Amino acid sequence: MLRELSLHILDLIENAIRAGASIISVTITEDRAKDVLEIAVEDNGPGLSVPVKVATDPFYTTKSGKSTGLGLSLFRFQVEQTGGELTLHRSELGGLAVKAAMQLSHIDRSPLGDLASTLASVVCTNPDLDLQYRIRVDASECEVDVSKVRDEFSPDERCGLTIAKHVYKQIKEGLSALKVTE
Amino acid sequence: MAKKIKSLKELQELKSRVKADIDLRSGPKETQITVHMGTCGIAAGARDILTSLTAELSKASIDNVTLRQSGCIGLCDQEPMFSLSDRSGATFLYVRLDNNKVHEIVQDHLLGGNPVTSYLSKE
Incomplete structure (x- = not known):
């Protein structure tokens, strides 16, 4: 089990990167009046x-030499545990859209976790x-649009670590300003 | 005042010096660290290891390292882990990492040039 929702987001991002x-x-929507938390991760990969049903089967994987693919099935379990639903469909970006809707105040909902570090770690290595x-x-x-952050730097300065630090700061400030529910 | 170029040979020497300088800045860095971020790695703490690694690199003012991520390599019980290719060209697989081990690896291997053999995979 992944202890934070942001780690599920990281897992979905890693899947998308591996798919090309x-x-x-990444879109996160918190609707306090409806008591709903929605997470959507979309990509322009092959879909x-x-x-x-097969994609969310824990014994299905596209990786050679492995017999399990736990990422999506663990996320589905986490979402359904909160009375929510995980859906997969074609994204407007051209690839896959994974959308999860869950009850915001559900006692079994995992915390959002350290989203800023999670996304900064993706930027840093990609x-x-x-x-x-x-x-x-x-x-x-x-x-936060990473391509816009990247454009603020000259080609010599555009190393992953530098961009990641700025992305981390912007996300952290945004989370604090919006008073996001943990 | 800048030195005047008086021959084709001097111009070619200048060209190779500038090219080497550009390659140094924009080419591949000499050390590459790949953090393994499959579902197993993420569950075991790979994100926190990467965060700790970037903090240690910044603290030690090391900027000649390229950081990358990859998926599971089939050693799920040894996560979290990273592969480190150093300037000798050798690759080292550090496993079962925590923040203290990351600190030691940065200090001893990256700064001191001595791999921390006790944290390497035995496979």
Whole structure:
């Protein structure tokens, strides 16, 4: 089991990168009036080559030499444990969209966790990836587009670590300003 | 005042010096660390290891390291782990990591040039 929702997001991002995606979008929506937390991770990769039911089977994997694929099934378990639903469909970006909706106040919902470190770790190791992040809490929102952050630096300065530090700071400030529920 | 170029040979020497300088800045770094981030690695703490690693590199002012991520390599029981390819060209697989081990590896291997053999995979 992954102890934070942000680690599930990291796992979905790693899946998308391994599938060849160059654009990944992460959207988190917190609707306090409806008591709903939604997480969507979309990419421009090749999409699903098997039915949804097969993709979330813990004994299905696309990796050679392995017999289990636990990432999606663990996330589905976590989401369904909170009375929510995990759906997979085609993204407007051209690849896969994984969407999870869960009850925000459910006692079994895992905390969002350290989202800033999670996304910074992706940027740090994939400096050329176009990662688009958006978080909405009721009517307020904050977004970070890594390609725009990257453009603030000259080619010599564009190392993963430098961009990651700025992305981390922007996400952290946004989370604090929006007073996101843990 | 800048030195005047008086021959084709001097121009070619200048070209190779500038090219070497550009390669140094934009080419591959001499040390590469790949953090393994399959579901097993993430569950075992790979993100925190990467965060700890970037903090240790910044603290030690080491900037000649390229950080990468990859998936599971089939040694799930030894996660979290990273592979380190150093300037000798050799690759070292450090396993069952925690923040203290990351600190030691940065100090002893990256700064001191001595691999920390007790943290290497025995496989």
